[in-house]
Amino acid sequence: MAGLISQVSGWLGLADENESLPPRPAAAGSSEARPMARVAPLRPRRGVSEVNEIYTIEPRSYSEAPEVAANFRLGIPVIVNMGDMSELDSRRMLDFMLGLKEGLEGHLKRVTPKVFLLTPNHVAVNNEDDETESSDDLIVRP
Numbered sequence: 001m002a003g004l005i006s007q008v009s010g011w012l013g014l015a016d017e018n019e020s021l022p023p024r025p026a027a028a029g030s031s032e033a034r035p036m037a038r039v040a041p042l043r044p045r046r047g048v049s050e051v052n053e054i055y056t057i058e059p060r061s062y063s064e065a066p067e068v069a070a071n072f073r074l075g076i077p078v079i080v081n082m083g084d085m086s087e088l089d090s091r092r093m094l095d096f097m098l099g100l101k102e103g104l105e106g107h108l109k110r111v112t113p114k115v116f117l118l119t120p121n122h123v124a125v126n127n128e129d130d131e132t133e134s135s136d137d138l139i140v141r142p
Helices: 002-011 062-073 087-103 130-134
Strands: 055-057 078-081 107-112 115-119
Touching: 055 062, 062 078, 062 087, 087 107, 087 115
Parallel strands: 055 078
Antiparallel strands: 078 115, 107 115
């Protein structure tokens, strides 16, 4: 009975700090510890804004879109300069980047009429210039 009382007082924090509980007996048949699996987050944590690099690309055609996606999926902000693309490819690339933004919960900001900044959710972007966004000619609003 004294052992039970000392255990309960230990759990409640009433036991003396110098007292130590006796070690629990190991389960039968488990002489060695089981290896633990490593756990890694699937997405970067929110609130963490550590950016080590920014990827810049100047695609000439829509076929370079997977390169944008590969870097964005790694959590790397991407600057896309579509100045050398045709109007049709620019629209396709913008549509692709909007899909990436929605699918991976990121942000897309127009820097100039043909340059866009695609950032993951954990990267904050200063949004001082709201007038530029209201005059987008590539984005169709409902």
